[in-house]
Amino acid sequence: MKKSVVAVLSLTAGFANADFIDFENDGAGTVANGFVSSDSTNVSFSDTFGADLALATYLEGDGNSLAVFGDDPSRLLMTFSDNVSSLSLEFGNDDFGFTGVPIFAFLRGLLGGVETALVSIAANNDDVMNQSIAIAGNFDQIEFYYALSDGSELGLIEVVDNISFEMAVVPLPPGAFAGLALLGGMGAYRRIRR
Ligand SMILES: [Ca+2]
Ligand SMILES: [Ca+2]
Numbered sequence: 001m002k003k004s005v006v007a008v009l010s011l012t013a014g015f016a017n018a019d020f021i022d023f024e025n026d027g028a029g030t031v032a033n034g035f036v037s038s039d040s041t042n043v044s045f046s047d048t049f050g051a052d053l054a055l056a057t058y059l060e061g062d063g064n065s066l067a068v069f070g071d072d073p074s075r076l077l078m079t080f081s082d083n084v085s086s087l088s089l090e091f092g093n094d095d096f097g098f099t100g101v102p103i104f105a106f107l108r109g110l111l112g113g114v115e116t117a118l119v120s121i122a123a124n125n126d127d128v129m130n131q132s133i134a135i136a137g138n139f140d141q142i143e144f145y146y147a148l149s150d151g152s153e154l155g156l157i158e159v160v161d162n163i164s165f166e167m168a169v170v171p172l173p174p175g176a177f178a179g180l181a182l183l184g185g186m187g188a189y190r191r192i193r194r
């Protein structure tokens with residue numbers, strides 16, 4: 001029985017589409033750590049330093065957007081319901097007027113609590129949400145944060161929007177189709193007997 005369940009899950013993963021979150025249907029206001037957008041139940045959002053997530057239409061965002069408040073070492077932690085293979089997001093509040101030093105955006109991919117990928121790009125430091133950053137690999141959690149070029153903490157509020165990610169495609173185990181065919185056959189047999 002367990003084998004059949006694995007096969008069905010794998011087939012589902014094989015046909016997975018990209019999830020897209022723009023927060024436009026989530027309303028405005030503070031949200032608790034573990035927040036789930038109405039756009040996708042496959043990811044939850046948390047602040048890694050305190051609990052200061054807030055949705056609003058920010059000048060530094062794109063319509064309704066998610067901010068990780070506090071001029072503190074906060075990061076946005078995204079925890080996924082299953083492994084993901086890629087993610088991209090747009091970011092704003094890259095505010096050179098506040099930091100006085102060039103800002104870098106980071107994505108840190110984790111699997112089982114261990115870092116498996118780290119990417120960064122130089123922000124254009126204009127405060128406006130007009131750049132995106134992407135990461136690819138195999139992750140069950142991903143962090144987004146602003147930092148100095150060497151990754152050291154900057155104390156800057158992150159604003160993110162237009163998050164896109166793909167669930168990892170799990171390879172079909174041998175005999176998966178045969179197992180499904182058998183299940184289907186059993187169902188048909190039961191129906192005939194009634
Ligand atoms: Ca938005
Ligand atoms: Ca915080």
Ligand SMILES: [Ca+2]
Binds near residue numbers: 074075
């Ligand atoms: Ca921060």
Ligand SMILES: [Ca+2]
Binds near residue numbers: 092093124126131
């Ligand atoms: Ca910018």
